[in-house]
Amino acid sequence: MSAVAETVTPPASAAAAPLLELDELVVRFRTENGLLTAVDGVSFGLQSGEVLGVVGESGCGKSVTAQAILRLYDETNLVRYGGAVTFRGKNLLKLPRAAMVDYRGPRIGMVFQDLSSSIDPVYTIGFQLVETILAHQPMPPREAEAKAVDLLRLTGIPSPERRINDYPHQISGGMKQRVMIALALACEPELLIADEPTTALDVTIQAQILELLTDINRSRAMGVIMITHDLGVVAEICTRVVVMYLGQVVEEAPVAALFAEPRHPYTQGLLRSIPALDGDRAQELYVIPGTVPSLLAVPAGCRFAARCPYADAQCRTEAPPLEVLRNGRKVRCWHHEVVAATGEVRDVG
Numbered sequence: 001m002s003a004v005a006e007t008v009t010p011p012a013s014a015a016a017a018p019l020l021e022l023d024e025l026v027v028r029f030r031t032e033n034g035l036l037t038a039v040d041g042v043s044f045g046l047q048s049g050e051v052l053g054v055v056g057e058s059g060c061g062k063s064v065t066a067q068a069i070l071r072l073y074d075e076t077n078l079v080r081y082g083g084a085v086t087f088r089g090k091n092l093l094k095l096p097r098a099a100m101v102d103y104r105g106p107r108i109g110m111v112f113q114d115l116s117s118s119i120d121p122v123y124t125i126g127f128q129l130v131e132t133i134l135a136h137q138p139m140p141p142r143e144a145e146a147k148a149v150d151l152l153r154l155t156g157i158p159s160p161e162r163r164i165n166d167y168p169h170q171i172s173g174g175m176k177q178r179v180m181i182a183l184a185l186a187c188e189p190e191l192l193i194a195d196e197p198t199t200a201l202d203v204t205i206q207a208q209i210l211e212l213l214t215d216i217n218r219s220r221a222m223g224v225i226m227i228t229h230d231l232g233v234v235a236e237i238c239t240r241v242v243v244m245y246l247g248q249v250v251e252e253a254p255v256a257a258l259f260a261e262p263r264h265p266y267t268q269g270l271l272r273s274i275p276a277l278d279g280d281r282a283q284e285l286y287v288i289p290g291t292v293p294s295l296l297a298v299p300a301g302c303r304f305a306a307r308c309p310y311a312d313a314q315c316r317t318e319a320p321p322l323e324v325l326r327n328g329r330k331v332r333c334w335h336h337e338v339v340a341a342t343g344e345v346r347d348v349g
Helices: 062-069 097-102 123-135 139-156 173-185 203-220 231-237 255-260 265-272 313-317 336-342
Strands: 020-031 032-045 051-055 080-086 108-111 191-195 223-228 238-244 248-254
Touching: 020 062, 032 062, 032 080, 032 248, 032 255, 051 231, 062 080, 062 108, 062 191, 062 223, 108 173, 123 139, 123 173, 139 173, 173 191, 173 203, 191 203, 203 223, 203 231, 223 231, 231 255, 238 255, 238 265, 248 255, 248 265
Parallel strands: 051 223, 051 238, 108 191, 191 223
Antiparallel strands: 020 032, 020 080, 238 248
């Protein structure tokens, strides 16, 4: 397991107004089976300059939460939002949809998980960067092109003056990821949302991308939401972490505290699933039993109960609240004190 980073940017003072705050966010999708709730009452905040990790398995609602912040889903036919997404004091969910153009890009940038659908294959990367810049920051085209070159240089692309004329198929996956980051930074946003930015990259390129995001966060005092399934990545660059399971927040804590004393069985399982670099290579890697349930069959009571070694009758019938602990941590578990006391994950019997 990676050591928790000691040099990440510290969060702003607790007294400062948050850059972003989600308050009981709900996202429901219209389907042939009716409205399905993919995000159910998610709340967390982010300060300027902070790096927040959002973790969980596929199907836990991480990407849906991120895209809901920018209202990227079709609100006419597909989705219904509830709760609040407050950015710099304004609830984005209450704004006219046309007003979101002032936030998407200029104030909130996003690095999407799917590179193939995020960069147009028929235009050069320079054209796409310049188009993005001019859409939000009117300036002479030559100035926009110079800024595009600077962005490529900032993100570590060699020979940016030449690479700006390349098409996406002419560059590697790691370079495409850097182009995506450059596009997200083109309008100098205050918040960057990075959705699995290191997926499908080899270990060396992954480390370079994480270092790049850390450097940008520090140099610009920009808030960053890092969405990932990898707690090792969280340990490297984040200051605080939100753990999601089946559309809900089940635990929130500073990174060091979470690694030292996880209080939710799901968090324990995720931590135990990280290979130990100094451990026995022959030791079998731990796997959390079962799978994330379908939104068509959300369990009664605790949503993790069927996979949890601590579950009892109360867990299977009563949904635990998200409890705020004395030290500011949050956890959604009836038995979090017992979980913390054991210090390790037990197998489901």
